[in-house]
Structure formats: C-alpha cells, structure tokens
Amino acid sequence: MSLLYIIAFLLLIIATHQLLRIIELSRSLKKSKEWEVKDSDNDTMGKSLLLFMFLFFGFFFWQMYQWNDKALPPTASEHGEKVDALLEYNFYLIIFVFLVTNTFLFYFAYKYRGRKNQKALYYAHNNKLEMLWTIIPASALAFIITYGLLYWNEITEESKAKDKVLVELYAKQFDWTARFAGKDGKLGSTDYRQISGSNAVGMDTNDVAGNDDILVKNEIYLPVNKEIVLEMRSRDVIHSAFLPHFRAQMNCVPGMVTTFKFKPTKTTEEMRKDPYVINLMKGINAAREKRGEEPIEFDYTLLCNKICGASHYNMGMIIKIVSEKEYNEWISKQKPFKTVAQK
Amino acid sequence: METNTIHTANTLHDEHVHTHAHHHHDDEHHESFITKYVFSQDHKTISRQFLITAMVMAVVAMVMSIVFRLQLAWPGEKFAFIEWVMGDKWGKDGILDPNAYLALVTIHGTIMVFFLLTGGLSGTFSNLLIPYQCGARDMASGFLNMLSYWFFFVSSVIMLVSLFIKDGAASAGWTIYPPLSALPEAIPGSKLGMTLWLVSMTLFVVSSLLGGLNYIVTVINLRTKGMKMTRLPLTIWAFLITAILGVLSFPVLVSCVVLLIMDRSFGTSFYLSDIYIGGRPLDNVGGSPILFEHLFWFLGHPEVYIVLLPALGITSEIISTMSRKPIFGYRAMIGSMLAIGFLSFIVWGHHMYVTGMNPFLGSVFVFTTLLIAIPSAVKAFNYITTLWKGNLQMSPAMLFSIGLVSSFITGGVTGIILADSTLDITYHDTYFVVAHFHIVMGLSAVFGMFAGVYHWFPKLFLRMMNKKLGYLHFWLTFLAAYGVFFPMHFLGTAGVPRRYYTNSAFPMFDDLADINVIITVSAIIGALAQLIFLFNFFYSMFRGEKAPQNPWGSNTLEWTNPVAHIHGNWPGPLPVVHRWPYDYSKPGAEKDFIPQTVPLAEGEADEGGHHH
Numbered sequence: 005m006s007l008l009y010i011i012a013f014l015l016l017i018i019a020t021h022q023l024l025r026i027i028e029l030s031r032s033l034k035k036s037k038e039w040e041v042k043d044s045d046n047d048t049m050g051k052s053l054l055l056f057m058f059l060f061f062g063f064f065f066w067q068m069y070q071w072n073d074k075a076l077p078p079t080a081s082e083h084g085e086k087v088d089a090l091l092e093y094n095f096y097l098i099i100f101v102f103l104v105t106n107t108f109l110f111y112f113a114y115k116y117r118g119r120k121n122q123k124a125l126y127y128a129h130n131n132k133l134e135m136l137w138t139i140i141p142a143s144a145l146a147f148i149i150t151y152g153l154l155y156w157n158e159i160t161e162e163s164k165a166k167d168k169v170l171v172e173l174y175a176k177q178f179d180w181t182a183r184f185a186g187k188d189g190k191l192g193s194t195d196y197r198q199i200s201g202s203n204a205v206g207m208d209t210n211d212v213a214g215n216d217d218i219l220v221k222n223e224i225y226l227p228v229n230k231e232i233v234l235e236m237r238s239r240d241v242i243h244s245a246f247l248p249h250f251r252a253q254m255n256c257v258p259g260m261v262t263t264f265k266f267k268p269t270k271t272t273e274e275m276r277k278d279p280y281v282i283n284l285m286k287g288i289n290a291a292r293e294k295r296g297e298e299p300i301e302f303d304y305t306l307l308c309n310k311i312c313g314a315s316h317y318n319m320g321m322i323i324k325i326v327s328e329k330e331y332n333e334w335i336s337k338q339k340p341f342k343t344v345a346q347k
Numbered sequence: 348m349e350t351n352t353i354h355t356a357n358t359l360h361d362e363h364v365h366t367h368a369h370h371h372h373d374d375e376h377h378e379s380f381i382t383k384y385v386f387s388q389d390h391k392t393i394s395r396q397f398l399i400t401a402m403v404m405a406v407v408a409m410v411m412s413i414v415f416r417l418q419l420a421w422p423g424e425k426f427a428f429i430e431w432v433m434g435d436k437w438g439k440d441g442i443l444d445p446n447a448y449l450a451l452v453t454i455h456g457t458i459m460v461f462f463l464l465t466g467g468l469s470g471t472f473s474n475l476l477i478p479y480q481c482g483a484r485d486m487a488s489g490f491l492n493m494l495s496y497w498f499f500f501v502s503s504v505i506m507l508v509s510l511f512i513k514d515g516a517a518s519a520g521w522t523i524y525p526p527l528s529a530l531p532e533a534i535p536g537s538k539l540g541m542t543l544w545l546v547s548m549t550l551f552v553v554s555s556l557l558g559g560l561n562y563i564v565t566v567i568n569l570r571t572k573g574m575k576m577t578r579l580p581l582t583i584w585a586f587l588i589t590a591i592l593g594v595l596s597f598p599v600l601v602s603c604v605v606l607l608i609m610d611r612s613f614g615t616s617f618y619l620s621d622i623y624i625g626g627r628p629l630d631n632v633g634g635s636p637i638l639f640e641h642l643f644w645f646l647g648h649p650e651v652y653i654v655l656l657p658a659l660g661i662t663s664e665i666i667s668t669m670s671r672k673p674i675f676g677y678r679a680m681i682g683s684m685l686a687i688g689f690l691s692f693i694v695w696g697h698h699m700y701v702t703g704m705n706p707f708l709g710s711v712f713v714f715t716t717l718l719i720a721i722p723s724a725v726k727a728f729n730y731i732t733t734l735w736k737g738n739l740q741m742s743p744a745m746l747f748s749i750g751l752v753s754s755f756i757t758g759g760v761t762g763i764i765l766a767d768s769t770l771d772i773t774y775h776d777t778y779f780v781v782a783h784f785h786i787v788m789g790l791s792a793v794f795g796m797f798a799g800v801y802h803w804f805p806k807l808f809l810r811m812m813n814k815k816l817g818y819l820h821f822w823l824t825f826l827a828a829y830g831v832f833f834p835m836h837f838l839g840t841a842g843v844p845r846r847y848y849t850n851s852a853f854p855m856f857d858d859l860a861d862i863n864v865i866i867t868v869s870a871i872i873g874a875l876a877q878l879i880f881l882f883n884f885f886y887s888m889f890r891g892e893k894a895p896q897n898p899w900g901s902n903t904l905e906w907t908n909p910v911a912h913i914h915g916n917w918p919g920p921l922p923v924v925h926r927w928p929y930d931y932s933k934p935g936a937e938k939d940f941i942p943q944t945v946p947l948a949e950g951e952a953d954e955g956g957h958h959h
Contacts, residue, residue: 028890039811039892041740049741049818053749060829067837074858075840076773091770098760105727105756112734113749116670117741124672124932124939125736128954133732134679134725141724145717145763152767153710159769160706177533177624196621197628206623240624241527242636244701244776248842251773255702257636258526259620262703287858300854307853309776309844311520312527313534314445317847 043120050117057110061103076248077281080304080325082267084251086155090148097144163265165231171224172235173306174205175243175256178315180306181205182224186216186340191235199239206239207341215342218335223322226268227331233265246309247323249275255310268325275325276302378914386497388489391912393496394474395807398800400496401467402881404503407510408458411451413874418443420860420867422849437515445848449518450536452846454510456521457544461551462506464654464792466499469555469593472657472799473562473586475806479905480580482571482922484915487564491557498554502547509543517544520846522647525618525639529610532625541611545604552597552604559597562590571904573924578943578953580903580928581667581674584681585660588688589653595692596649603642610634640702644695651788652691656684658795659726659755662748664928665802666730668901669745670737671939673929676729677954683722683729690719700768701775709768716766720759727756738932738939742899743817744802750825751794757829758787761836776846779839785832797824797880804887805894809910812891816883823876830869834862900940902928907944926953 031038079088116122172183172191183205185191192207192214199206207214226232236245238256245264246253254264275281281302289299308319326334387393410432417426425441432438437447474492478485486492509516518536519528523544531538566587570579579587609615610631618639619631667674674680696704696712730752739745761783764770774780797820804812843856850856850863897906904924908917922944930941935948947953 024886024890031892037811037892039814039898041742041814045814045818046739046741049746050739052822053746056825059826063829063833067834071834071837071841071862074837076842087769087773090767091764091773094764094767094770098763102757102760105731106753108731109734109749109752109756112731112737113739116734116737116739118671118738122738124670124738126673126932126934127675127732127736128673128929129676129679134676134729137728138721138725141721145720148763148767149714149717152713152769155769156706156710156713159772160709196623199623199628240622241530241533242524242702246776246842246844248773253701253772253775257703258622259633259635260637260703284858288854291858291860292854297857303855305853305855307842307844310524311449311846314449314848316449317445317849318852320853 041118043118046118050114053110054114057106060106073280073283074287077275077278077284077302079249079251080268080270080275081250081252082269083155083159084266085269086158087251090151090155093151094148097148159265163231163233168231168233168265169227170233170235171226172205172237173245173256174237174239175245175308175312175319176204176239177241177313178308178319179221180245180308180319180321182220182321184218184220184335184338186218188213188216192217192341194237196239205237216340218338218340220338221321223324225324225326225331225334227328228268228271228325230328231265231267234263236262236264241312242310243308243312243319244310246307247304248307249304253309271325271327272302272304273326275304386493388485388493389912389914390474390478390486390489390492391807393492394471396496397467397470397474397499398807400500400503401463401470402884404458404462404506405467406877406881407507408455408463409874409877411455411458413870414438414443415448415451415455416867416870418448419849420863422851443848446515446518446535448848449520449534449846450510450516450540453518453520453523453536454506454516457517457548458506459789460521460650460654461548462499462503464789464796465555465593465650466503466551468654468657468792468796468799469562469586469589470496470499470558471796472582472661472803473558473590475803476580476582476905477562477565477586478569478916479806479908480583480903480928481566481569482574482904482917482924483565483569484917484921486561487569488561492561495554495557495561498550498557502550502554505543505547505550509540509547512539512543514538514540516540522643523607524643525607525610525636526622526624529607529619530622530624530629537611542608545608545611549601549604552601555593555597559590559593562586563594566590571921571924574943575924577678578924578927580660581663581677581680581684582657582660584684585656585663588684589656589660592649592653592656592688592691596646596653599642600646603639603646606642607639637699637703640699640704641695644698645692647698648695649688649691651784652687654788654792656687658751658792658799659684661795661799661802662730662751664903665744665748665798666733666752667929667931668802668899668940669740669742669748670733671740671900671931672733672737673931673954674729675732675735676725677927677929679725680729683725686722687719690715690722694719697766697768697771700771706768713766713768717763720763720766723755723759727752727759740899742801743812743814743821744798746818746821746825747794747798747801750821751791751798754786754790754794754828757833758783758785758791762787773842774839776844777839778835778843778845781845782832782835782839785835786828790828790832797821800884802899803905804891805898805910806905808888808891809894809912810887810889810891811894811898812887813883816879820876820879820883823879824873827869827873827876831866831873834866838862897942900938902930902940902942904943907942929954 170185174181190213193211194206195208196206236256238258243256250266252264252266254262285302304323306321414429414432429438429443430441437444514535517540518534527533528537528541606617610618616631616634618636619634622629663674694716697716700709894910904922907922924943925946926943928943932939
C-alpha cells in the first residue's frame with residue numbers, strides 16, 4: 005500500500021516537472037515577462053479588492069446576525085451596567101472606524117488601480133490634514149479614557165459597604181473552594197504549611213476566628229443585592245477567578261491575596277426568565293439535543309481563566325444567586341470548619 | 348583585493364579600497380563553499396539564512412496550529428493526522444493529549460512571535476536592506492552578524508529538540524508565567540522542556556542583541572555620502588527603531604529568564620511563595636509571580652512593536668513604490684514610529700490589569716496605552732492617503748501591503764477595548780484577546796513579511812517569483828486569515844477563555860461549536876495556501892525568471908547595483924545620494940520615478956531636506 009503511495013507521489017512529481025518545463029518553454033518562446041504587473045492585472049486585482057470589501061463586510065454582518073445572541077447575557081451585577089454601557093459605546097465607535105477606514109482603503113485600491121496613461125498625484129504631505137487626524141482620535145480617546153478610569157476606580161476601590169458578604173475563593177489544580185466568613189464575619193488566618201487532607205485550604209488551626217468559617221465546593225449560594233467581596237488565594241500556580249456574567253475577574257496568585265467586589269442584581273431564577281437568556285438557552289439545548297445530551301438550565305459559572313495545567317479547561321464552580329432569605333437558610337445548613345475538621 | 352580575509356564594511360569604505368574595487372568580483376570564486384554559504388559574513392547570505400530557517404520554524408508552528416484547531420473544532424473526534432503528527436504518546440488513537448495541547452499552543456506562540464516574526468522578519472530584512480538601502484558595503488561587523496545568525500540557528504535547533512523529549516516541550520503558555528513554569532510538579536512540560544525553552548530563548552536574545560547592535564551601528568555610521576537621516580527610506584527608520592527597542596528590552600527578558608532558572612534549579616524564591624504542590628509545602632517564601640510578569644512584559648510589549656514596525660516599514664516602502672506616489676507624510680511616519688517606539692516601553696502593565704497589580708498603576712497604563720492609538724491611527728491614515736490618486740501597481744507585494752493596512756486597522760480597533768482596564772475585566776484572556784493580537788500583530792507582520800519576500804525576492808535570489816501563484820497565495824491567505832480570526836471575537840464576547848483544551852466542559856459554551864468549525868476549516872485552507880507559497884519560493888529560487896536590475900521602478904539604492912551578489916555590494920565606488928527616496932511621479936520628471944542617486948535639478952526642492 006505504501007509502495008503504491010510512493011509510486012503515485014513520484015509520478016506526481018514527474019508530471020509536475022514536465023508541466024513546468026512546458027510552461028517555461030512556452031514562456032521563453034513568447035519572451036513575455038510573467039512577473040510584470042500589467043494593466044489587466046491591476047484591473048482584476050483592483051476589482052477583486054473592492055469585491056473583497058463587500059464580502060468582508062457581508063461576513064461581518066452575517067456573523068453579527070448569526071452569533072450576536074450567543075454573547076454573554078446582559079450583566080447581572082451593579083458595576084457591570086456601567087461596563088456594558090461603556091462597552092457598547094466603544095463597540096459603536098470601533099465598528100464605525102473599522103467600516104469607514106476599510107471602505108476608504110479598498111475603494112481607493114479599486115478606484116486608483118493602475119492604468120497606462122494614468123499619472124499619480126505628487127502629494128507628499130499636508131500638515132492640516134495630518135493635524136486633523138491626530139486630533140480627532142485623540143479627542144475620542146480622551147472621552148474613553150475618562151470614563152474608563154472613572155469606572156475602573158469605582159470598581160477597584162475598597163468596599164465601603166457595611167452589610168457585605170465576605171467570601172474567599174481558593175484555587176488549586178484543578179478545583180475551587182469557597183470559604184465563607186461564618187458568624188463572626190471574619191475569615192480565619194491561613195498557613196500553607198498546615199495544608200493536609202482534612203485542611204485543604206490551609207487554615208491556621210491556631211486562629212479561633214477560623215473555627216466558624218464554612219468551606220464549600222462545586223456550588224455556592226450568594227445573596228442578591230448585597231455587596232460580595234471576593235478574596236482570592238491560590239495553593240499552587242496562578243489561576244484566575246472569572247465570573248463573566250458579573251463582569252468580574254481577578255487572578256489568584258500564590259503568596260498573596262487579591263480582591264474583587266461586586267453586587268449581584270439578578271437571582272438565578274430571575275436570570276432564567278430573562279428573554280435574552282431564554283433564547284440563549286434554547287440554542288444551547290438544541291445543540292445538546294443534537295449530541296444526545298440532557299437539556300440544562302442557565303447557571304452563573306465561575307471559570308478558571310489563567311493557564312494552570314492539564315485540566316485548566318475543566319475548573320469551574322456553579323454560583324446560585326438567591327434571595328437573602330434563601331441564602332441564610334442555605335448557609336445555616338453548612339457545617340463550620342471546626343466541626344468538619346474534628347470529624 | 349585579498350578575499351579570504353574578512354573585511355569589515357569600514358575598511359571597505361576606505362578610498363584606497365575603492366580603487367581596487369572594480370576587479371574584486373573576479374575574486375569571488377576563491378571563497379569556499381563553507382565561507383560563502385555556511386559561515387558567511389555577507390549580509391545577503393545571512394539574510395537568506397535567517398529567512399529559510401524562520402520558514403522552517405514557521406511550518407512547524409503552523410502544523411501545530413492545525414493539530415490543536417482540529418481538537419478545538421471536533422473535541423474527542425479521532426484524527427489520523429493527529430496521530431501521525433503527535434505520535435502514539437501524545438496523539439494516541441488520534442486524540443490529542445491535554446498536556447500536549449498546552450505544549451502545542453505554547454510552542455506555536457513562541458515560534459511565531461520570536462522565531463518567525465522577530466528573528467525571521469528583522470533578521471531577513473534588516474540584514475538585506477540596511478547595507479543595501481544605506482549604501483554600505485556590508486554590516487558594520489560581518490563577524491558579529493554571522494554569530495547572530497548562528498546563535499539564532501542553535502536556539503532554533505534547541506527549541507525543535509525540546510519537542511521530542513520524554514516529558515514534552517514547555518507548556519506553560521508562551522508567556523511562561525511561574526509558578527506553572529517553575530514547578531515540574533505542576534505540569535510535565537515544566538521539567539526538561541522548560542529548561543530547554545529557557546536555554547533556547549537566552550541564546551535567541553544573544554542573537555537578537557548581536558543583530559540589533561549591528562543594525563544600529565550600520566545605520567548610524569555607514570550611510571553613504573548624501574544619505575542624511577531625513578533621506579533614509581522608511582524601511583531603514585523602522586529597522587533602526589526596532590533594533591533600538593530590541594537592544595533596550597531583550598536584556599530585561601534575560602534577567603527575567605535567569606531569575607526563573609535560579610528559582611527552578613537553585614532554590615531561590617524570586618517568583619515563588621507559599622506554595623503547596625506534589626503533596627508537600629515548598630520552602631520558598633517571599634517571592635512574587637507579579638515580579639515575573641513585570642519583567643516579562645517589559646520586554647513583551649516592546650516585542651509587539653519589534654514584530655510590527657519592520658512590517659510597517661516594509662509596507663511603507665512598497666505602498667509608495669507601487670502607488671507610484673510619495674509616501675504621504677514622510678516625517679509624520681517617522682514621528683509616529685518614534686512615538687510608538689517610546690510609548691511601547693511604558694504600556695506593559697496593560698497585560699496585567701487583573702493580575703493583582705495595584706489598580707492605580709493600572710490606570711496609568713490605561714492612559715499610556717490609549718495614547719499609542721494616536722500615532723497608530725496617523726500611520727493608517729497616511730497609508731490610505733498614499734493610495735489616494737495613485738497609479739496602483741497590483742503586484743503580490745502590493746496586495747499583501749494593502750492586506751496589512753486592513754488587518755492593522757481591523758485588529759487595532761479592538762485594542763481600544765482591551766486597553767481600557769474596565770472593559771478588560773470581561774475580555775482579559777478570552778478569545779477576544781486571541782482575535783485581537785492575531786489580527787493586529789500576527790497577520791499584519793506576516794503580511795508585511797510576505798510583501799517583503801515578494802518585493803525583494805530579486806535582491807535575495809536574483810530571480811523573480813511567479814506572479815499568478817503570488818495572487819493565488821494572497822487571496823487564499825487573506826480570505827482564510829479573516830476566516831480564522833474574525834469569528835474568534837464572537838467566542839470572546841461569549842466569554843470563552845483561551846488555552847482551553849476543549850470548550851465542552853462548560854455547558855454555557857455548548858452552542859459555539861459551529862464557530863469553532865468555521866475557524867478550523869479556514870485554518871486548514873490557510874495552511875494549504877502556504878504550500879503554494881513554498882512551492883513558488885523554492886521553484887523561483889532555482890528556476891524563476893532572471894531578475895532585471897530594477898523591476899519595480901524603485902528609487903532606493905539596492906536597485907542601482909548589478910543583478911549579482913557582489914561582496915561589497917557595488918562593483919565600483921559607493922553610490923552618492925542626492926534626494927529623498929520618494930520622488931515618484933514628480934511633476935516635470937521624464938519617468939515616474941527618480942532614483943536617489945540622480946542629482947537635484949536646478950531649483951528642485953528635496954522633500955527629504957528642509958521644507959517650509
């Protein structure tokens with residue numbers, strides 16, 4: 005079989021070689037220069053570039069039409085509203101620039117495609133024009149920078165809320181553990197040297213503040229409309245706590261504690277009734293059905309978003325946003341660290 | 348002239364050498380095969396060595412991308428191709444191993460960024476064009492230049508060798524953030540694979556520094572008579588600024604890498620602290636991975652422009668020549684490149700908004716990063732204005748140059764979103780980023796490199812490339828490239844993180860399979876299109892039509908010497924320059940180009956000199 009392949013391959017090479025010889029001979033007879041760009045080439049390529057522009061824009065709008073409703077649902081956090089508003093403004097701006105400048109580029113390529121008696125305009129510079137297209141981008145950017153920084157400062161400043169929920173997200177290869185502060189509202193201190201089978205997140209067992217801390221894996225509950233302050237740690241390598249539905253993300257870095265705060269505005273149930281989400285899930289469940297998988301319901305998800313090893317792609321946790329009452333019921337059912345450790 | 352001794356370009360400059368120069372090409376056959384083709388100190392040979400080595404590396408990186416794209420489009424599906432490429436161990440039964448997947452994306456990135464678009468792009472065109480377009484006999488130091496190539500070669504070999512070792516190649520991503528890259532327990536690729544990666548990159552930096560210093564010295568000292576800085580072609584300006592960026596930033600990468608080697612092998616704690624792995628706590632305390640990120644990106648961001656600027660220089664030259672029109676805003680183009688070069692050193696933190704770096708520091712970087720959009724916009728507008736009212740000659744090089752302007756804009760605008768720390772929170776490390784940098788940096792630089800190869804092939808190999816195959820190559824590449832990277836924005840807006848072995852672990856990404864299929868099919872078409880280029884390249888190298896002296900009607904000096912590879916570049920005295928390089932279609936001139944060697948007519952103004 006492989007001999008057959010080799011023979012076929014050799015024949016192909018011989019045939020190509022012969023073909024090339026014929027082309028070379030006929031070219032040398034005609035004395036034509038193949039490489040020379042002729043007016044007919046300019047014409048074909050100029051028109052092709054214009055055609056490409058239409059295809060390109062067509063492809064762009066087709067993608068918008070096809071896939072825009074697969075984007076992340078409208079935000080479910082307070083600061084996310086501002087992020088999304090700024091994002092929308094930015095998208096309008098860049099899509100406008102993208103369309104206009106590409107249009108000029110490809111239209112000029114078509115319009116001024118080379119022709120024999122056409123003479124190019126000797127036009128080396130124009131200070132006014134160049135000033136204009138320095139100032140316009142600069143002012144558009146000034147606007148973006150101002151709003152961006154305003155929001156960034158709000159998002160990253162320390163939490164001032166009195167009534168907040170403090171949660172630690174502890175990352176390790178390849179899962180998440182959430183630690184709730186418990187009744188005293190304080191997270192116990194930690195010591196990585198004390199990590200063991202029964203002390204997976206390295207609680208400092210000498211610190212009594214940690215006794216009532218609550219450790220949860222796989223799925224956690226958080227109350228709606230309350231500020232959630234996340235503190236993040238990692239056991240081994242850098243991970244990233246990515247909560248796309250809340251427009252929240254922060255790396256988890258070994259040796260330090262990083263933070264991110266957000267206030268969820270919609271419960272999981274409310275989100276499941278959102279028309280955008282209903283449509284999104286319809287698509288997802290149709291795709292699942294095709295593959296013979298069970299339909300699912302929408303859930304907020306925490307993902308790892310910094311390369312962390314072989315199972316980086318499979319390191320998540322489900323987050324249920326519920327009413328404060330449901331949250332209190334849920335948390336009261338969880339066992340504090342001390343009880344679990346003594347078992 | 349005695350030939351087997353090595354002349355630096357400086358001695359060749361001396362007048363008494365000129366008097367002998369007219370018969371020195373008779374001596375060329377005295378060079379042995381080894382000194383002419385292997386350990387050559389001639390900039391033209393070194394340029395070709397860089398180009399071909401980089402092409403070999405690029406093919407490896409491209410095949411890798413096809414393997415992981417197959418996995419991403421059809422996870423769990425069995426492909427004989429994957430088994431064939433990856434072997435029994437990493438592609439058992441045609442299914443890609445998750446660790447091997449990470450190794451592939453890591454090495455794909457490393458090769459494309461460093462070996463193709465830094466070593467390959469600068470190595471090929473700075474070497475070819477700096478002596479030619481400045482009017483020099485060769486690089487300032489031919490010997491260091493030769494060393495530069497051989498360090499690059501050894502570094503390439505080590506990188507390739509690392510693909511075949513037992514535990515696999517480095518797999519912590521091309522940015523090799525510790526602790527993942529520091530701890531062999533964390534991932535198999537951080538065993539010997541990472542050591543080889545670090546050794547290879549250190550040698551790479553040596554190569555880059557030797558090359559860069561040479562480029563700078565040559566441009567500053569060896570310009571021929573009349574070649575004022577304001578008469579330099581934009582290619583040379585771009586290579587000069589690129590070399591300066593490299594010389595200033597690459598040493599920081601070495602420090603970054605050396606500290607990592609110390610942490611890995613000698614028990615230091617520069618980047619490590621409070622780690623529990625492999626069932627035990629490590630002793631390292633007090634280090635920080637954030638330090639690594641600062642050091643890495645202090646190189647890493649200028650690196651983006653080290654990749655991009657040569658491509659922009661090349662296309663400036665080609666767009667002007669093939670539009671038969673002066674480049675619009677010559678000085679603004681130089682100013683923009685200088686501004687981009689300067690700003691590129693103070694924007695690195697935009698890679699680190701959500702790493703735990705102080706948010707206030709983040710806001711400073713938002714400001715500087717968005718500033719860089721201004722000179723970039725000026726460049727894009729100036730390109731477009733150069734096309735306006737031109738007489739565009741659509742060679743394959745011109746098409747790729749127009750392609751570059753398009754990808755530079757299309758990829759550039761999404762940078763405005765990512766530069767904004769507030770918006771980066773959602774898009775950081777998603778496919779939106781992958782789309783952005785592949786289009787603005789990857790495609791632009793690759794298009795610039797293709798444009799350069801088509802345009803200067805006559806100077807590289809004294810023959811012409813086939814135009815029709817060039818057209819076919821351009822169109823397939825251009826269409827496929829946008830087919831690969833445009834849809835990735837939509838994966839990003841859906842929140843898909845990068846470097847995921849498969850998206851099937853999270854139901855929220857279940858409906859995105861179609862997008863991944865479109866991307867992979869485009870990638871396969873794009874990869875096959877490169878076979879056309881490879882065929883055209885090697886075929887034309889041996890059997891292409893003989894090049895005429897000045898096929899594109901160019902003004903620059905490299906087209907004034909005979910169609911031959913002469914040691915010393917010009918058979919007689921060096922050409923003398925009288926004007927800037929962009930006198931295309933100047934009113935009153937007989938032809939639509941006036942080479943730089945033509946003296947100014949009486950009362951004629953030189954755009955490259957002072958004006959207004």
